[in-house]
Amino acid sequence: MFANSTSLTENFRDIRDFILTERAKSVSEREWRFRLRGYGYGLRKIDAGYEVARLPQNTVLGVIEA
Template structure:
């Protein structure tokens, strides 16, 4: 399987990608691990899941997952 390797700042596109990858994993820990490989850091907060781009940890936004 190949990932669509284009850089985007659109939270909608990133959210769609993250949620599609979440459906492929068995646990949230596995999902976070896989997303680090794609350059995203996920952190659970009271408001949802905070998404940041690595390595700078630039926060893109929060998604409901």
């Protein structure tokens, strides 16, 4: 779910764009992760980049390459 919308999206491209937009607004990786938790997303650093999961179920949605 996004701040300006009341609908939940399953389209990973939309989620990826949202997450990267939030990254641009953040001054640190820690703040970025904190902001995303507020929207119900969790990030986990892996070798290929970041694994994105929907919280609290921790369901993996995809990977964002670093």
